[in-house]
Amino acid sequence: MTAPTAMELYVVINALIVLALGYCLVKFSWNQPLRNGAGFFMGIEVPSDFYRGPGRTWLRSYRATLVAVHIVLLVVLGASFVFGRPDLTPIWAGGWAILYTATMTTFAVWTRRKLGANPPVRPVALALESRRLGDYIFWPLEAFAAALVIYSWWLQLRQDGAQVHWLTPLELTWIALGLFVMKIAAIRTGYPLPAERTEEHYRYQDALRRNSVRTLSAWSWFIVIVLLGTTLRRISPLAWTAPGLWLTVAVFLAAWGYGMLVIFRGQRLAATMGRDLRPAGSFATPYRRAIWTSRSYLTWFAIWFGVLMILVWFSIR
Amino acid sequence: MFLTLQDNDKRPIYQQIADGIKALIARGHLREGMTLPSVRQVAGDLGINLNTVAVAYRQLQDEGFVTVRHGAGAVIAPRTPHPADRAELLKPLRTALTQWVLAGISAPEIEEAVRNELALLQQKGGAQ
Numbered sequence: 001m002t003a004p005t006a007m008e009l010y011v012v013i014n015a016l017i018v019l020a021l022g023y024c025l026v027k028f029s030w031n032q033p034l035r036n037g038a039g040f041f042m043g044i045e046v047p048s049d050f051y052r053g054p055g056r057t058w059l060r061s062y063r064a065t066l067v068a069v070h071i072v073l074l075v076v077l078g079a080s081f082v083f084g085r086p087d088l089t090p091i092w093a094g095g096w097a098i099l100y101t102a103t104m105t106t107f108a109v110w111t112r113r114k115l116g117a118n119p120p121v122r123p124v125a126l127a128l129e130s131r132r133l134g135d136y137i138f139w140p141l142e143a144f145a146a147a148l149v150i151y152s153w154w155l156q157l158r159q160d161g162a163q164v165h166w167l168t169p170l171e172l173t174w175i176a177l178g179l180f181v182m183k184i185a186a187i188r189t190g191y192p193l194p195a196e197r198t199e200e201h202y203r204y205q206d207a208l209r210r211n212s213v214r215t216l217s218a219w220s221w222f223i224v225i226v227l228l229g230t231t232l233r234r235i236s237p238l239a240w241t242a243p244g245l246w247l248t249v250a251v252f253l254a255a256w257g258y259g260m261l262v263i264f265r266g267q268r269l270a271a272t273m274g275r276d277l278r279p280a281g282s283f284a285t286p287y288r289r290a291i292w293t294s295r296s297y298l299t300w301f302a303i304w305f306g307v308l309m310i311l312v313w314f315s316i317r
Numbered sequence: 318m319f320l321t322l323q324d325n326d327k328r329p330i331y332q333q334i335a336d337g338i339k340a341l342i343a344r345g346h347l348r349e350g351m352t353l354p355s356v357r358q359v360a361g362d363l364g365i366n367l368n369t370v371a372v373a374y375r376q377l378q379d380e381g382f383v384t385v386r387h388g389a390g391a392v393i394a395p396r397t398p399h400p401a402d403r404a405e406l407l408k409p410l411r412t413a414l415t416q417w418v419l420a421g422i423s424a425p426e427i428e429e430a431v432r433n434e435l436a437l438l439q440q441k442g443g444a445q
Binding site: 122123124125126127128129130131188189190191192193195198199202287 | 318319320321322323324330334338341347352353354355357358359361362363364365390
């Protein structure tokens with residue numbers, strides 16, 4: 001078995017990841033506006049005859065947006081290969097996540113602007129259960145992930161001496177740190193519960209919270225594995241042999257596959273648990289805006305994202 | 318266990334929280350040693366100011382319903398007969414009874430309503 005070239009690796013990874021990811025995302029997102037039943041469009045209450053009238057146009061627009069995002073991304077990916085820059089694939093993958101999230105969030109905001117947001121639920125209920133970080137986060141595993149990040153840096157600094165290739169490890173470490181902060185925010189975030197069917201709403205909200213933490217953890221591990229893998233590839237001659245390379249690819253794909261599995265399992269769970277529940281979470285609570293739309297959270301996100309973009313710009317320059 | 322806040326209630330939110338927790342203690346849903354969620358969690362979940370929740374917890378602490386320990390948060394205190402002046406306790410009861418009478422509710426109906434409320438409190442080993 002010969003060692004694959006970098007180009008071969010990118011082709012294999014893209015064939016497996018891009019096609020599978022694109023297909024799964026489109027499949028899962030296709031009917032998302034109908035997730036709360038025919039009386040709702042993207043969680044917003046609509047008249048009963050909505051889907052016989054303007055609802056069809058709304059649904060068509062949503063699906064057209066979904067397909068357009070993926071076409072744009074496939075064209076960009078194709079262009080990066082045509083122009084001989086397959087090394088930009090990881091940046092493109094990050095761009096996919098950002099463009100997809102930004103477009104779909106903009107569509108949701110636009111929908112609320114045009115169709116009107118549901119009024120905040122009243123009266124509200126509060127669960128008197130303490131929520132501790134330790135109930136959601138397994139600290140020894142977090143410590144292990146932190147140790148791997150530190151170990152990767154130590155290997156990097158020890159091997160490279162004066163010529164430290166710090167940009168990629170810094171990007172990956174920054175992303176892992178951001179995901180950890182998001183995990184804490186996900187645990188601390190809660191909505192006022194409706195006073196009707198409170199128990200079911202509570203279980204649903206907690207399941208979504210646990211799923212968010214699980215998803216963020218899975219992708220944190222993916223980032224940590226990529227950081228360690230790229231470091232080992234840099235310092236160890238063994239990593240450049242054919243078995244070493246294929247092993248690296250297999251580990252990356254396994255970590256990526258697990259992350260995707262967690263996302264899709266979470267989507268299915270949310271769809272099953274929330275099918276009969278009137279949407280409670282909104283952009284506004286009875287007393288103030290939702291936490292994730294608050295100034296402090298948006299400021300933090302802007303700083304984190306801004307620094308990440310600066311690092312990306314330096315690495316493709 | 319859940320505490321409900323009514324939007325048409327004229328009491329301030331901190332009072333609704335304090336009264337709601339007292340009702341849960343009286344019904345035996347909240348027992349000695351149980352920990353209440355942190356001020357930050359309650360404020361975050363409801364989307365209200367930290368101080369609003371802190372005032373409610375302080376009131377409960379002052380009245381001896383909870384003890385606040387560093388690191389442990391607010392913990393439900395042992396249930397001892399509350400040293401309250403009976404004449405003081407009669408005041409809100411008298412106000413409520415006046416409102417019921419003025420609303421045209423008969424004495425037997427009022428007695429039945431009081432019995433039902435007491436029975437509700439005595440469920441699950443609440444009031445003795």
